[in-house]
Amino acid sequence: MGVNPATDPKKTTHLFFGPQHPGVTGNMSVEMWFDGDQITKAITHVGYLHRGFEKLMEKRLWIQNFPLVCRICVPEPDINEECYAMAIEELTGIEVPERAKWIRTLVLELARLAVNLMAFGGQGGTLGLGTAAMWGITFRDFVLDLFEELTGARIYHIYIQPGGVRRDLPQGFGGRVEKVLEKIEKRLPELDRLVLNNAIFKLRTQNVGVVKPEWIEEYGLVGPVARGSGSVRDVRKDAPYEIYSKLEFDVVTESGNDIFARVMVRRREMDLSISLIRQILSKMPQGPVATKLPNLTEWRVPAGEVYSRVESSRGEYGYYVVSDGSLKPRRVHVRGPSYVHAVPLLERMLVGANIADVSNIMVSLTTCPPEIER
Amino acid sequence: MIDKVKNGFEIRFPLYKLVREQHNYLHVKVDMVSAMDAIVMAKTSLGHNVLQLISTVDRIEDGVFQITWILENYGACTVLLISADFPRENCLVPSLSQIWPAASAFEREIFEMYGISFPGNPREGEDFLLESWKDTPPMRRDFETEEYAMRVFGERQPREHIDPRQYVGDIVGEWNTPMGRKRKEEK
Amino acid sequence: MKFTDVISPFLAWSRAAKKVDTIPYPNQQNPGADRYRGFHINDTSKCIGCGRCETICENKAIDMVKVEGVDPAKGDSGLRPVVDYGRCCWCALCIDVCSTGSLAFTNSYSWVTENPDTCRYTPGVDQKPWDNQEKGFRQNNDVLGWAGSPREQMEIETPEKRIENFDEVVKGYTIDQAMEEAARCIQCGLCISACPAHMHIPDYLKAIAEGRFVDAVKLFYDNNPLPEMCGKVCTRQCETVCAMGYQGESIAIRWLKRFACEQFESLADVLALDAQPGEPNGKKVAVVGAGPSGLSAAYYLSRKGYEVHVYDRLEKGGGVSWYAIPEYRLPADGISKQMEVFEQAGVIFNYGKDVTKELLTDLENRFDAVYLAVGLQKPSDARIEGEDISEVKPAFDFLMNAPDKGQKLTGKKVIVIGGGNVAMDAARTCVRLGADVVLSYRRRIEDMPADDEEIHEAMEETIDFRPKTIPIRIERTESGIRYLYHEAKMVDNPKGGRPLPKPKDDVEHAVDADILFSAIGQTSDIEFIPESMQKGMKLKWGRIIVNESQYTGYKNFFAGGDITPGEGDAITAIADGLRAVQGIIDRLR
Incomplete structure (x- = not known):
């Protein structure tokens, strides 16, 4: 009987990391075996946050799922609403007014900016740079103030709906967005000096947590994780939805393969979002913001199946929606990027990593358990 | 781009069913025997070499599980959905974990949520979301969440609640018709 | 590794000397945004208790409950929503679907309470500090249209x-x-x-x-x-x-x-077994008048096993409402289609029977119960000077005599006085017969008792509407008649109610015409009821007063429809018939 050297109790330390640990992203845990401080084997455990969203969605009316889908992602709820709304629009053929498309894109980019601010600061936080985390959260709060004004809520906006958005922009909203952008732009260099131009940060992130470019297609990696390893894949560019085809931008990509490259992608994404928001505000057309929907409680979506995808801050985000022509969805399957990032990829990346880098690697992959256990 | 993929299917699987087609999107349905061949063909010769998702729809009325593999072509940014129906009883679906390491996690989840077995997946049966779940796999259509909650957690104290439609009918005597139509009882 | 990378993180200390971004809570509290989704308020006087909020709530946070001080009324269930903040997720679906727009969110978001039970409360009924808060998330139905949508448009002839x-x-x-x-x-x-x-x-x-x-x-x-x-x-x-x-x-x-x-094609076939006579119970009921009320009573009594005989002075069933309503509103083939159902249900019709004292006495002796649903026969007097001129006719009589069959009014000028459905029917019929029509009504157009759609369609059909015109008199001229009127202004009614028309000045306006139809209502004629019966009944203004089961107080006589006081429309008459069925069943038990 051979003993697995990776888990041989005589040679290895066995440790659970999470589910309650400030260094873990959300409620998940990683079961690890160490040889010294080198990880020999890792298993991701999820299920601590399982709320049965997909089962619940099959029991609710189409419209009633909007307050639910946004809760799959706390920092960036709008992608869920957008993706689910896009799937319904595809199935029903409901048209989205032009202005609503611009407003949706504005909301998506604001959310992307907010979540990148938080993740950027958070990356510093995992290395003991608490100040960076605080600043990131603070800057994000400026964006949340905008969301509060636009949608009536700071976190769960429930703003995008099939056929448009729920409210028009308030008077003078564009000006206030611009003010926040200026404020963030002015303060970002401070954050850069603290995080990116930081000797310790560089030592801890460069050549750590390497994602090999060949893994991208093998695992189906997306977003900053793939783009930090040289990929130029971005749904906004490759399969433009809403009005991304009318905006000018280049896909952000880095070739460092390591955590630092992924942080740089997120940092440059912020600049990109700011530029996109400015473009949107300057070109925003007038017009209606919503298409009238039928009686919501008697709304039957025609039978069919569709897979809709958007680019979230963490990468391609997909909804596989199946309707059987009834009042409720037959199946809604949420495909979040964290699924492959946090389970197969993390389990592979952690082998050989140092115990001190685990949370660093996890945050750089922005693993988000609610996407795994919908 | 998607035409090439469609062509591939027309040549190899003339009986395939087209579900939805767009300029960068193709959804086809094949029979369960051809499913693996179709996926391998998509990966090796049609450029759809990235597995994005394995999803299941419980079509209980037809007695089948519809398994859908969503494959992407990262270069062309096209999506290919391949669906196949598998009988619901003792459902066995070939595993893809030898081809894509990421498939293992999807398959483990489906095993837990639907009770579908993927022979060939070395980690099948390993706890994923539901630790020591003994009941019907919860995502099956015949698993009733409310009934389960009542059974496991006990009945909830019902709150005072009046249905306006029935209430108005009661007040005005809607059901006192000569022929005596029965009042509809609440569900 | 650059030297600056060692120094630069320390520059963060410069923040220590700058203004902080956070606010000193609780000394400073930011109010919620104008659209903030805070706590619920409900304008309970506007709320109609339709329960739409409860239906849409995906968390079952809203329940409709009875509320003290709000009673059920026509168009108001009397129920009001109670919100459970243990379940609410502030998604505002309830706000956006609220059919009256009474439910709203305030921008208050902070509430401290020691008793968790108060977190389930009825907005607008249970007093809360934010009740008068003006800001917050409000419905905007112009944008969404979730609370009320336009009608599906159907084709209407030009x-x-x-x-x-x-x-x-x-x-x-x-x-x-x-x-x-x-x-x-x-x-x-x-x-x-x-x-x-x-x-x-x-x-x-x-x-x-x-x-x-x-x-x-x-x-x-x-x-x-x-x-x-x-x-x-x-x-x-x-x-x-x-x-x-x-x-x-x-x-x-x-x-x-x-x-x-x-x-x-056939309602009788569709209903099949659902429109058969009931098991005969050996009792006989006579129904006088084959209008909506009489037919309703007859149908259900027959279904209940009574032997029902219907008497009517006309040659066909359906009553005056069918005879008098023009073809363009109610085609005749629809009438015969519905009459088949009555025959299938076993109702026996006796047409062409004038309703007289003798008939009623006869019915009293031969039947176990009698239902009087004769309606109103006599046109009201216009009480205008000159109304006895032969060219001045009741519109109702004109409509009853099938004006669409053969008559022609080409080139004639017709005046119709009145604002009810009969006035509209007469005016529109005359237009179809080729006449020029002037419609005179004392009050404003919005005061007209006719159906809005009728008025709207009539106005499209080249009818000259002259609202706020008070008739003075009708004169005979060489070529026809002359109708004289004052223009009116509306003054407030001191007793309350609708404003009253009063002459604006002394100017007499005149319209020359060939015919004038007065359509200012019908009155009842109860001379056909024998005096002995009349004594047993309670009468007022020529109508029979009945109790809630349509019982007249005289032997087994019941009455309903327009002969009893009421709204005077077909559906009320049908409702009378339904009540009479129950009344007769109870009385003959």
Whole structure:
């Protein structure tokens, strides 16, 4: 009987990391075996946050799922609403007014900016740079103030709906967005000096947590994780939805393969979002913001199946929606990027990593358990 | 781009069913025997070499599980959905974990949520979301969440609640018709 | 590794000397944004208790409950929503679907309480600190249209075409349109409270929305044996209280009823076993008058096993409402289609029987119970000087004599006085016969008792509306007649109620015409009732006063329809008939 050297109790330390640990992203845990401080084997455990969203969605009316889908992602709820709304629009053929498309894109980019601010600061936080985390959260709060004004809520906006958005922009909203952008732009260099131009940060992130470019297609990696390893894949560019085809931008990509490259992608994404928001505000057309929907409680979506995808801050985000022509969805399957990032990829990346880098690697992959256990 | 993929299917699987087609999107349905061949063909010769998702729809009325593999072509940014129906009883679906390491996690989840077995997946049966779940796999259509909650957690104290439609009918005597139509009882 | 990378993180200390971004809570508290989704408020006087908020709430946080001080009324269930903040997720779906727009969010977001039970409260009833908060998330139905939507439009003949013939003006819904329109119903049931017959409106709308038209017809016949007629000419009180009508347009309940009936060539076949005579119980009931009220009573009594004989002075069933309503509103073939059902249900008709004292005495002796539903026969006097000129005629008589068959009024000038449905029918009939029509009414157009759609359609048909005109007299001229009137101004009624028309000045305006039809209502004529019977009944203003089961107080005599005081429309008459059925059953038991 051979003993697995990776888990041989005589040679290895066995440790659970999470589910309650400030260094873990959300409620998940990683079961690890160490040889010294080198990880020999890792298993991701999820299920601590399982709320049965997909089962619940099959029991609710189409419209009633909007307050639910946004809760799959706390920092960036709008992608869920957008993706689910896009799937319904595809199935029903409901048209989205032009202005609503611009407003949706504005909301998506604001959310992307907010979540990148938080993740950027958070990356510093995992290395003991608490100040960076605080600043990131603070800057994000400026964006949340905008969301509060636009949608009536700071976190769960429930703003995008099939056929448009729920409210028009308030008077003078564009000006206030611009003010926040200026404020963030002015303060970002401070954050850069603290995080990116930081000797310790560089030592801890460069050549750590390497994602090999060949893994991208093998695992189906997306977003900053793939783009930090040289990929130029971005749904906004490759399969433009809403009005991304009318905006000018280049896909952000880095070739460092390591955590630092992924942080740089997120940092440059912020600049990109700011530029996109400015473009949107300057070109925003007038017009209606919503298409009238039928009686919501008697709304039957025609039978069919569709897979809709958007680019979230963490990468391609997909909804596989199946309707059987009834009042409720037959199946809604949420495909979040964290699924492959946090389970197969993390389990592979952690082998050989140092115990001190685990949370660093996890945050750089922005693993988000609610996407795994919908 | 998607035409090439469609062509591939027309040549190899003339009986395939087209579900939805767009300029960068193709959804086809094949029979369960051809499913693996179709996926391998998509990966090796049609450029759809990235597995994005394995999803299941419980079509209980037809007695089948519809398994859908969503494959992407990262270069062309096209999506290919391949669906196949598998009988619901003792459902066995070939595993893809030898081809894509990421498939293992999807398959483990489906095993837990639907009770579908993927022979060939070395980690099948390993706890994923539901630790020591003994009941019907919860995502099956015949698993009733409310009934389960009542059974496991006990009945909830019902709150005072009046249905306006029935209430108005009661007040005005809607059901006192000569022929005596029965009042509809609440569900 | 650059040297600056070692130094640069320390520059963060410079922040210590700058203004902080956070606020010193609780000394400084930021108010919620103008649109903030905070705590609920509800304008309980505006709320109609339709329960839409409860239906849409995905968390079951809202329950409809009885509330002290709010009583159920026509178009108001008297229920109000109670919100459980243990479940609410502040998604604001309830706000956006609120049919009256009474429910809203304030921008208050902070509330400390020691008693968690107060977190379930009835907004607007339980006093809360934020009740008068003006800011917060409010409904905007112009953007979303979730709280009320426009009606499914159906094809209507153009005014130019329709004045050329007596074809039906409203073409009716197609199947798709009808199913869409019926699907707009939110199943609140408030319409039932307004319908005199309490028809199962939400149920049959649901049946139509789901394409179950047979079920819909069966539901109609549960308490209305004249659905196709009601589907065309009902006064549709249901639609006035429709929850969808507050911010959108009420559901076209009337047209949908018509639609379901029109799907079938024969209603008798559709109903089949549901319209058979009941097991005979050996009792006989006479119904006097084959109008809506008499027919309703006859139908259900026959279904209950009574032997029912209907007497009418006309040669066909249906009563004056069918004779007098022009073809373009109610075609005759629909009438015979509905009459088949009565015959299938075993009702025995005796047409051409003048209702006299002798007949009533005879019926009293031969039958176990008698239902009087004779309606109103005598046109009211216009009480205008010169109304006895032979060219001045009651519009009602004109309509009764099938004016569409053969008559011509080409080139004639006609004046119609009145603002009710009869006035509209007379005016529009005259237009179709080729006349120029002037319609004179004492009050404003919005005061007219006629159906809004009727008024609207009449105005499109080249009829010269002269509202606010007070008749003075009618004179005979060499070529015809001259109608003189004062222009009126509206003054407030000191007793309350509608404003009164008063002459604006002394100027007498004149219109020359060939014929004048007065359409200012009908009155009853109860001379056919023997005096001995009259003594046993309670009479007032020529009408029979009855109790809640339509009992007259005299032996086994019941009465209903226009001969008893009431709203004077067909559906009220049908409701009278339904009550009489129960009354007769109870009395003959």
